[in-house]
Amino acid sequence: MKSILYTLLLFAITVNAQTATKEQIISELPEIEITEGINLHIISPEPIQYVDLSTAQLTGDLPTTNIARIKITDEQKSDEKVKKVNHSAFLDRDKIGIITVMGQSFIAQYKAVYRNSENLNTVTNIHIQAEAMQPIEFDKMIFSNLELRKFAVDIIQKKSENNPIRQEKDFNLSFQLNNVYVISDYIFLDMTFKNNSNLSYDIEALKFSIEDKKIHKATNNQSIEMMPLFQLNPQKHFKKNFRNIYVFKKFTYPNSKVMMIRLIEEQLSGRTIEMKVNYSDILKADTF
Structure with a gap:
């Protein structure tokens, strides 16, 4: 019994000691591909608290507490400046946007890249993996729903x-x-x-x-x-x-x-x- 408690407390102390989130630069972000007309579902292991889409080229919602649904903004819904240029230019492979998902105990960021709709290997959903999670620092010991x-x-x-x-x-x-x-x-x-x-x-x-x-x-x-x-x-x-x-x-x-x-x-x-x-x-x- 005591050994189990000691292990849990040691785990909690280790997690707290590692909660300082390191700096992240765009070039190091994992890439996820997204295609026009197809929703990308990002599945989180715990309830999602916040989602940020860095450009108007992306739009989305939270259909359930653990899933973020994201898609490329429809051409007719883009702003007036975008309408004046070719839509393929609008979908710049390297500048489509950064997707940020925040759970109860972590933050995960991805660089969204454009994939042509003619490609049949389009990804429709991804699970946030441990290597993509950065722990969030809290003042007190707070356990996520997953924990x-x-x-x-x-x-x-x-x-x-x-x-x-x-x-x-x-x-x-x-x-x-x-x-x-x-x-x-x-x-x-x-x-x-x-x-x-x-x-x-x-x-x-x-x-x-x-x-x-x-x-x-x-x-x-x-x-x-x-x-x-x-x-x-x-x-x-x-x-x-x-x-x-x-x-x-x-x-x-x-x-x-x-x-x-x-x-x-x-x-x-x-x-x-x-x-x-x-x-x-x-x-x-x-x-x-």
């Missing part, structure tokens, strides 16, 4: 479902908190849902909130909803068993309050089950 996923997968591989910290049973359902883990400023909740009925379960919502332990009057109840930063599986349906990891930024709450977790079924006559988690359970969080 959080790696940690969550490590937790899933542990055999920790037999002795849960908390467990609730109702409607032939079993809802358990297997364990709580912490690394840096992140809290990982390892949870398992078991359905002992023959009726499959459609999840409408899994809600997390901080609430008063004792409610003297309904109007005095203060509920603060909490949203996970990341969850390993976005699954909304399960027949028998479903295990998932939910990640939160570090939080605290007094002994007079509890974390309330509610599993809510989709149908009108849905089966709802609740679990109360004391702060002492969070304080006993394990490392990994």
